[in-house]
């Protein structure tokens with residue numbers, strides 16, 4: 001069953017038939033919200049609001065491990081994460097959809113593994129390709145068929161937040177090779193890998209990253225882009241579950 005992790009701007013999916021609500025409680029604490037099972041285009045899907053519903057949990061305080069465990073317990077077999085991000089590559093203008101293929105992790109102090117020697121014995125897992133190849137491929141195929149423009153690659157730089165970056169931090173990230181910046185891409189992607197759940201991230205660019213535009217980054221500006229952009233995300237999601 002496909003699970004959708006909704007980020008900023010997507011705390012619930014409108015117009016779906018709710019089937020069940022599954023517990024947020026796990027062996028590693030509470031997930032951000034209960035997992036909802038709903039029918040989307042006739043197909044059962046799971047949905048979890050990453051920041052809670054309503055949106056209240058900051059990126060560095062999200063219990064990513066509980067979120068992943070709750071989805072697994074609810075029967076998720078693959079995960080599509082939706083993330084609002086800043087664009088670093090000039091081609092990634094506000095409103096663009098990007099399916100990144102790489103990650104650079106700048107976060108710190110987050111519970112980032114199940115294999116910590118407490119919950120599970122230590123293990124070092126391969127993460128060369130952080131996102132699931134097949135899931136990315138199917139999403140890109142659906143996007144092409146539906147004529148929904150999606151950039152087929154990007155390097156997601158995961159920052160700690162909740163503050164936005166400085167201009168110098170973005171210059172450094174660009175030099176590192178990041179083309180997108182967001183606060184929630186990690187450790188989520190790695191935790192999914194640890195649970196052997198195929199995982200992909202669909203990023204919606206909601207602002208040019210810090211220092212790349214003459215205007216300050218404001219929530220009002222971001223919200224404007226989010227409204228329309230999440231419409232496109234939902235269109236893609238619906239088409240994807242129909243296939």
Ligand code: HPA
Pocket residue numbers: 084085086087159164165181182183206207208209210217
């Ligand atoms: N930086 C980090 N996270 C973000 C941004 C940004 O510019 N926009 C949306 N999420």
